[in-house]
Amino acid sequence: MTEQGKKIINQDQGWIKVKSKGMSKMTPYSSSIPRPSSTTSGSTNRFDIPKILEKKLHHNSAITSLIGVKGPGSRKCQKRNQRRNRKRAERRAMREMEKKCGMVSNRQDDESQVQAVSTKQIFDEIWTSSILSFLEPKDVLTFGICGKHTQELSDTAHVWSLLMKREFPHSDLTPSCPREYKLAFKLTRLNLLQNFRCFHTRKTFFEGIIGVGVDYTINPKTRIVDYISLSQDLVSKSSFDIGNTSDVFDNTYKLFLPLYFSNGHFQRALPLIKKAVRTLYHGSPSGEFKPSMILNVFPKVVNTFVVLLSDSGIAASRKSYIGLLRIHRLFLALAEEFPEIRINALSKLQDFTKHEWNRRKETCPSLGNLLPLLFVVDEKDFSWGNLWKVYLNEVFDRSVLWICKEYPELKDVSSVPDDERLQKSFTASKVSLRLTMINVYFQWLLCKGSIQDRALMYDTYYSSPYKDTASQLNEHLSYQKFRYQIHSIMQVKNWQGFYKYALAPCPHTKHEMVSILHTSVKNSLRKNYHKTSTDFTAIHKSGTSKILSKGEKYSAAKGMEILHFEDRWTFDHPNDIIYLDASCLVYKGKKRVATIDYSHLYYKDNAVIHSGDRINEKTGLHTIELDLTKFSPDVTSLFFVLSAWDKATLFDIKDASIRFYDPQSNGTLCLYNLDAHDKVADLTSIIICKLYRISGEDQWHVTAIGDTHKGAASNYGPIYKAVEKLL
Known part of the structure; x- marks a missing residue:
């Protein structure tokens, strides 16, 4: 053997250094390579043959002469005998162990012969x-x-x-899947099982299928599902089936959707998940499930959550935050179960960036349903950094219609000073900009790494969701940070703040920002989003201002002074009069200062006037008149509530309709049809809407709520408690 081929063993370092033609390679030292024996050179068994030399043994005469073995026959027999002796020794040891332990298997095979249990078993x-x-x-x-x-x-x-x-000797917890015992022990030890129990039966996901209630609305024009909202309380499938379809706020839900808590629970619930997705896609349980439906349904769930959060339809509470994480975890589990939806989501995002046609309303009706596709796409494949430029341009183009509705003079790119255009454009498009900022924040918060990384992050977070210290692995998902960020986004008042939370570079000068707004007006005209002949004042006059879902907002026209809230209903009870009371709750900040109803008809300086009961045979009418000019500046919000009197419930009310309008222009702020609402026999009140203004602003806004509760004009306690959660 040449000098270059020799191996020099460095025992101190634990590495073998191989020198070959000027190159040095370090490989881990293997203890299986023996040291030379102290026996004489004539011995024929001085070494246990290393495995690295075993293959070369039959062809390399230099190695043969080195270890003192002659003839090919002796080499083969030696190796064969060594292997045979080792196997015999192992079998003897196994039999001795079986005899000592008394654990010889009695299982019979097909020929009724007793077989021994393997050593590994x-x-x-x-x-x-x-x-x-x-x-x-x-x-x-x-x-x-x-x-x-x-x-x-x-x-x-x-x-x-x-x-x-x-x-836990007193625990009666018995997981349905044996592999879940370890997780059950962990959650019991950390006292976290209460976070995974049904609101009604207190069952955990180990003992049944746990999920949330789902409510959805169908667009009357397109006949497709447009909004999907989820309960914030967990419910079991068995409880939902027997009629427990309401949450802690007494909201009722039409459908049951299981969630992901563990892989075992997910696999048990998968048939029900498919059924729910099919229903939310078609608007009915009919039709066949296809994985592509998932990309239609789950983005609408996230988008509805963003709309309600930005418009105060729901609060940025810990419960709503946990609900968002749970729906994303289910989305990730479905993406792993059906890999094709990850490919389709990536394809849709890439198509959006490639050509303008893919960004138009005809192809992408809702921008809010696009960003949640990033939830199931790996960050390295596509992220907000690949999307922000074309996405924000499309947001600005679509906002032109609403900006010009508020300020028609802005349709002319040269007639308004730069400072005025900047201020008015931001004010008029504040809602859409807020939706964009929250959506972008969700991408930053929830779309780190691969989908496997996100799933692991959630599973770690669920183990200690109420420990938000810096030392925790879930520090990135801190609820305190989430609440702070949402509050900060809601307070943004200029374009610089928008670009900061949109994670995009802000234009350096006012002139650059104005140029972007000018381009948006031209693009909107070119894309036919508006026309030169568009009557912007006519927008929202014909029913588009109806309350389609909780959280939808409508801004009253500037200069509006008088508003009327009108409540009409009929009843067919043979003996008793059924009252549907209309009440107005007046708040200064979070302090309630007045309750106006049939028994308290006036507020200060006649700012609010209630008509009292007007009953004519089998019909009833209540009206509430508001004079907005008479409210003091510290009055910030008014809630309008309907409630059934005495022992009646909403189920007893027939043909009820509500109209909130401006009597001077006859412009409608909102309409509401109580019969179209899913009335539950034991509920007695419903919070219709909220009229409010933001501190420092004169303009009033209307937000839809539509929550049903208990309580009545004779017992306002449950109503007051529910309204406090909406302030």
Whole structure:
């Protein structure tokens, strides 16, 4: 052997240094390579043959002469005998072990012959039954990280079921899937099971299928589902089936959607998830499930959440935040179950950036349904950085219609000073800009890394969702940070703030920003979003201002002084009069200062005047007149509530309709048809809408609510409590 081919062993360093033609390669030292024996050179068995030399042994005469073995026959016999002796020794040891432990298997095969249990099975049983079950839980976990096989042993259901009985002898928790015993033990130990229980039956996802109630609306023109809102309280499938379809706020829901809590629960619930997705796609349970439906349904769920959050339809509470994380976790599980939806989502996002036609309203009706596609696309494949430029341009183009509705003079790109255009454009498009900022924040918060990284992040967070300290792995998902960011977004008042939260570079000068707005007006005209002959004052006059879902907002025209709230209903009870009381709750900030109803007809200086009961045979009428000029500046909001009197419920009311309008121009702020609402026999009140103004502004806004509750004009307690959650 040449000098370049020799191996020099450095025992101090633990590495073998191989020198070959001026190159040096370091490889880990293997203890299987023996040191030379002290026997004489004539011995024919001085070495245990290293595996790295075994293949070369039959062809390399230099190695043969080195170890002192002559003839090909002797080499082969030696290796064969060594392997045979090792196998015989292993079988003898196995039989001795079986005799000593008394664990010889009695299982008979097809020919009624007794077969011995393998050594691996015996040792596994010894570990799980006789060793691991007597250790402390932390020691079992430590054992599990030693290797792949030890992890399998430490995750055995038998081990954790015994630990459950030992640590929590009074617990009656029995997971449906044996593999979930480890997770059940963890959640019980951390006292977190209450976060995964049905609101009504208190069952956990280990014992049944747990999810949320779903409410949705169908657009009367397109006949497709447009808004999908979820309950903020968990409910079990068995409880939902027997009629428990309301949450803690007494909101009722039409459909049950299971959530993801563990892989076992997800697989059990998958048929029900498919059924719910099919219903939300078609608007009815008919039709066949296709994975592509998921990309139509889940973005609408996220978009509805963003709309309600930005318009105060729901609060930025911990419960709503956890609900958002849970729906994203389910979205990720479905993306892993059906990989084609990840490909389709990526394709849609890429198409949006490639050609203008893919960004127009005809192809992409709702921009709010586009960004949630990033939830199931790996960050390295596509992110907000690939999308922001064309997306923001389209947002500005679509906002022109609403900006010119508010300020028609802005349709002329040269007639308004720059400062005025900047201020008016931002004010008129504040809602759409706010939606964009929240959507972008969600991408930053929830779309880190790959979808597997996101799933792991959520599973870690669920283990301690109420521990938001910096030392926790879930520090990125801190609820306190979420609440602060949403509050900050709601306070943005200029274009610089918008670009900051939109994670996009802000134009350097006013002139650059005005140039962008000018371009948007031209693009809107070119894309036919508006025309030179468009009558902007006519927009929203013919029913488009109806309340289609909770949280939808309508801004009253500037200069509006008088408003009327009108409540009409009929009843067919043979003996009694059924009253549908209309009440107005007046607030200064979060303090209630007045309740105007049939028994308290006036507010200060006749700013609010109630008509009292007007009953004519089987019909009733209540009107509430508002004079906005008479409210003091510290009056910030008014809530309008309908409630059934005495023992009646909303179910007893017939042909009820509500209209909120300006009597001077006959312009309607909103209409409401109570019969179209899912009335529940035991509910007695409904919060129709909220009239409010933001501090420092004179303009009033109307926000839809539509929440049903208990309580009445004779018992306002439940109503007051519900309204406090909406302030």
